Amino acid sequence: MQEHHNGQGITPRRVITTDESQKLSQPKVCSACKAAMYCSQVCATQAWKVPKMANSQTHKDLCVDNKRHMLRVPEFEAVLAQFPWGRVEKDGSFNADIARGRYKVLGGKGFGFWSHRGGPLAHLPSGTMAEAAVSGGTHGRIAQQIAKFFDYVDGTPLLETKHLTDRAGWKLEPELIPFHTFSSLWEPPRLASKVTITDWDSWYSWRRLPKESPAALIMDFPMSVYWLLVHTLQVADPKAGSPDGPRVQLKVHYVGAETELNFLPLFAELALLLPYTDITVVFFGKAVQTIVSTAKESHPKSLAAQASPTTPIFSYTAPEESGAGRIQLFLHGTSDSWTPADADATLSAYGVPSALVAPNAGLGSYPSWFPVILYAHQMQLPFGVTEYTEQSCETQQLIFPRILESEVSMPGSIMRGIPGAPDAATTRRAASKNWEYPIEMNPFQRPGQRPVPTKLPNVPSGFAMRVVGK
Template identity: 25%
Template structure:
């Protein structure tokens, strides 16, 4: 972790080991840098202090591995690599990109779209649910109970992508299967990165939205130019490890227009570029009911400003997520200044955040992928 007072006139004298005595979130290399940084830090210090008081709720998950994936990882007693290795899912299948080992391999590989769970049959949602969904899901426990998955399964580490989409639909009050949707729910998904290499997991939306045709437009500069305009139809769930499972005899894997269903219920379309530049081309096929931007980092990237201005003009509900509450606070402030009013959907903890902490974060705050949501 870098000294929070870095660049304050003098060079850092060593490692940033001196933490703020009030909030405990930022650290300094020396008393001198801490004093010089105080005027900048004093307002955020109060926010950080309140955020640190909510750490227990942030780290609360129902899984048997929760302590290992949260507190132990934050204290560096555990790492993502070791967590995955203990479960024999390190650097294989869709798990390849869940640790620093795979983060460098960011090239889009179309052949990896058929990657499966590499988990036993009863540890992952590889086929249709035993019973239809009858109520809204409010927690990982609700979801695991419905899908009959044991709480020691790590499947939630990947399922946070589709579950966050489902929860965003709830937050905005959208109701699929009503006349306003026609026969398709269309979602514009902004700024995808790692999830582009885990697209098979989005097939879980087939179970989360039964009877609903879905079209998701993935839009962002990380999508390779050669994939621009490509459509991928998902008509079956990601496969489990067992060769005799019913999932092996279901409809084709991830499909390149070979699904037996003439009108696949879940279509993923890839668009290269920024949303405000691509919008006109996208809406020829799909006018959005919802815009979602996972782990957006709005305050960190100026390229978001024209996109936010554009979303304001088209008046479509938009949900953003980020890794920690402070990033959402900064993002919400940015949103409010652009749209000229308070945000519609206040910052709230996402019950379907990824249940393993991020490593090597900039602050001593626990960070999780899709941790908090907010929007307008």
């Protein structure tokens, strides 16, 4: 580096030499774990000793675990490789926008179920990012500015008076659509209790879809919920109901919904997957509150404007030959998330849930999750999530006991000011329980590595994790 001095003897910047410029243009990959990527050897050396942000781990801390996580790469590559649209870029990532563009279903408003906010932000700038923006944090301000360029509001289809039909929503050739409305041309799938549906291959076969269909690029949301309920939490079972017995009752609270609001009719898939079951799903989140508030103010006849604890905004019943499963979807628009503060009112309005689910939750990244995590442990409420990375899940395995211990040692440290919070004895019992937090690869992940500066498996809903079990 050469120092550049101004006339006052100050050094405001440094000029990079030609040799250093060449070095910076050659990205480096950690030779030990083969996962971490750096713009230069200088950055790699710094990352080994210096964390990216306060209280986070250095690469030295993570390298050994990264090496273990990298063993899963072939499994994740195989998920994408089964699809003819699964092109892998030079850096190993998958560009879902290119795949969607091939089918002319890329864009904001007006693209049916494929309508989306777009942009590089995985989530709305809420929680930690929003807090940082309010307090003047650089990352939060950047997130807010980026979001302005992608101003499509998640849930915009709910400002209409009717849900989109299969054909209008999918905007694909009929043979590529997983229909929910059937006819002589498009027969309903076999009874789900008679087949085994454990991954995309078996689902595509059951739905009689060719792998050319890009359905997996948005069906990962309802299918991940199915996996969490049936496998991770074991609160549902395709074989539990029968045509002659009482119908199975299943209540799900879906926390942190955003993109899902653009294609709620796709959750009808759960009624096909769970025969003879009555399913209630209540969606919570900042985006839910925003769209309901907007609807009631300016679209009084819209679907979202009708949202209430007694009025579902979507209902569906599967054909008799598929088991006549029924599902009703509700929007909780009176608060911006599922919180212990209004748990009593929520449980009274919608009933005690069979489970909480939260796809791509980021439980360890947003402090607003901590009271929910604690409450689920205290009340032993089944709670399952998906996350982008295994590393994130393992970090949470360390965080959850600390949350419980903190509330025991300093009562009210997390639940302070929350009406109806469980008492100290309940918290001590929860903290003394030997909790396990199993992590596994989610077979219904959205296929393809995200374009992020790491070679670790990092995909939407890539990993399923049980936070609280039965």
